[in-house]
Amino acid sequence: MSAFDGQHEHDWTDHDAHSHDADADQVEEQKAFFRCLAAFTHYKIHSLATLARRRRHYAALPSPHKLLLRNAGFEQKLDHAEQAVLQNFEFIKYIVAEESPFPYDEDAKKELSDSGSQESSESDMDRVRSTIRQVVRDWSAEGRAERDATYTPIMEALDRAYAYLPPSERHTVRVLVPGAGLGRLCYEIAKRGYSSQGNEFSFYMLLTSNFLLNRIQRPRQHVIHPWVHSFSHAPTAADTLAAVHVPDEVPGNLPAGVDFSMVAGDFIDIYGGVKERGQWDCVVTCFFLDTARNVCQYMDVIHSCLVPGGVWINLGPLLYHFEGSEEEPTVELSLEEVQSVASQFGFVFEESRMLDATYAHNPRSIMAYVYRCGFWVARKPGEEENVAE
């Protein structure tokens, strides 16, 4: 693996291998990795097939309606959408062309390939498309308003919590960012002088952040068309087809002493163990808590891995990703219940308010999901306060 800016090696170590059922876990993980690679690779054929269907549907319209649509420029929209998809695929090729940062077994890959398990489902393709939109959120000028609404209050809270340190000493503060996505938040935290580690589970995110953090030569080097996959909610065809240049910034030049890394794997497996106990000064969760099946367990791990007196900064909605899932247990708590559980763990809330934010929102769309996010700064009691433990 190549270094980040000549000094910062990303740590892709598979911590999962240390878990109780290491072999089975590893097989599952390799499968997930190959499925992800396959989905990226199938993007072109899938997306062109969708456009071919749009063309067939257009062709099947009554002739007078077809004429109306032709006059409105609908055929051109289809032609340009095809070009947009091909350009997206040029970007995707960079993501998957990288030498894989994840060690894998060639035999296992061949076996999976032979068994046809590399076919991509619609939900796999959804992940590819949402990864492209997430690139806009984290690494484009168009995503700036969204980042300002979410990352800025987090960083201001961080600065308040460590206001007693001169900026040159911030690197002694170790900040953990679970659910790091494409890495912009933990990179910004590092730029601000704190040592920061991102943790991410999704291979879609990991492959893409690896590319964006390590392989970019210049700002706006790549062009993507993130909104071309849906024709709904568009003021004009130009909005559907719009190009976004990425990234807005080439990662690098971190302040002296800052340790910046990305770690692949499951948050609970990695940071819930004895080795990580009391290792982190601050945990930042941004649009992360509701990815839990059991949010108590997330809070348990956050509490455990923090030093006494450590700070937990949270910002996010409560769109529980697993609500309605049948098999493995999943529980969904209200904001008040989440905060009650946090208090029971011993966290003391120093700030708590609501903040409006969007997530990977298309600013050209005539539809928006707006989240009123719970935002808080909570502190794990220091040792002297923890006499009962």
Add this chain to the structure above:
Amino acid sequence: MSAFDGQHEHDWTDHDAHSHDADADQVEEQKAFFRCLAAFTHYKIHSLATLARRRRHYAALPSPHKLLLRNAGFEQKLDHAEQAVLQNFEFIKYIVAEESPFPYDEDAKKELSDSGSQESSESDMDRVRSTIRQVVRDWSAEGRAERDATYTPIMEALDRAYAYLPPSERHTVRVLVPGAGLGRLCYEIAKRGYSSQGNEFSFYMLLTSNFLLNRIQRPRQHVIHPWVHSFSHAPTAADTLAAVHVPDEVPGNLPAGVDFSMVAGDFIDIYGGVKERGQWDCVVTCFFLDTARNVCQYMDVIHSCLVPGGVWINLGPLLYHFEGSEEEPTVELSLEEVQSVASQFGFVFEESRMLDATYAHNPRSIMAYVYRCGFWVARKPGEEENVAE
């Protein structure tokens, strides 16, 4: 069928029976009707099963986490959610207890029942749950803000278009409201003195609007718990469990001369025919256009059923319901393309702007879908302007 306020008979006539393939259509429609009845009937067992699963998942948590949740009141939330579901079912029983306004064949019903086709899918249950939320939108005090944001601009545009008439003569204006849902908009139009006809295709909407328009004795007669089906996005458990009293108003007392009716069936089949050509002074489409597979066809029918010089008022997003559907053709147009097609049909835009609105939004939720709706008033040219036809 009973009368509305002693004078206004609802016309549930099955216009579809006149279409080319009348018998097959009628069988399909009866199936859809029984599926809808079955879904309402299965609401209780389905919803209790969902809560039983939530209980099992809770019970499967590690004991320390269960204790945290118990202290946070989670068990009480589950108990109260059960009561809320039972209370919703009391309301549903009123909807389906009505003597059916749709004629059906007892043999066909028995055959369908024997074949097990009355089992309800998750998407059938979704329709029941979204019908309950739609009752809040159309018939509760809690839905008022949403109605003010959408129905009020429409009615103001209507009043501007017919400002030359004294209010006592408004009943001579015939207003058609396709996609009438639970009937509040077309009822408000009638209350304002215009003759109005709602058209609706969904049996979920039709059965529920029939109950709300015809069988209510007093305001706030019924209690529903519309937000109990999802535990996500809730500030507190009380928000998830909240009761809403419905309706806010008992329909009745329309101005003299006003003709108010609801017609069941497909908009294109009913209003696209020769009989309806030039029969309507005004068509009001509210959150309707994007329910089309082919929005050109909707505009074709709107244009055809309007009198020369007639008015089309539209307000809605472009969340195309059939985007991505494989079989039957479906096309998705941008706002600009929709307006280009409308102009090609000859419509002249007299007003056009964007308006923010929500749809069946839970005001207690910490998440909102916000639609920037296209709002316009367009006129079909009068006969003297139509020399080319």
